[in-house]
Amino acid sequence: MAEIHAVRLIVNFVFGKAFSLDGSLPECYKLRAYTYMMVAEAAKHFNFIKKAAVRNTSHEGVYP
Structure with missing residues (x-):
């Protein structure tokens, strides 16, 4: 979720500043x-x- 938030902040900053x-x-x-x-x-x-x-790196049964 943190990655998405970071991207959103960057996008908001860049596009908000550039186009407002x-x-x-x-x-x-x-x-x-x-x-x-x-x-x-x-x-x-x-x-x-x-x-x-x-899923690929986990042991069997650890993750759903």
Whole structure:
């Protein structure tokens, strides 16, 4: 969860700063929503990989 939070902070900082100075709020929010979607998608894949890694390195029966 910490990784996702870090990514979200970076994304928010970069996109928030870059596009709110512009003054076009609708575009800013659209882009931010799209970015969050991408982050969520990446997080799902990351979680899947992490689970697979845990499953492959664990002893039988330790992890579900």
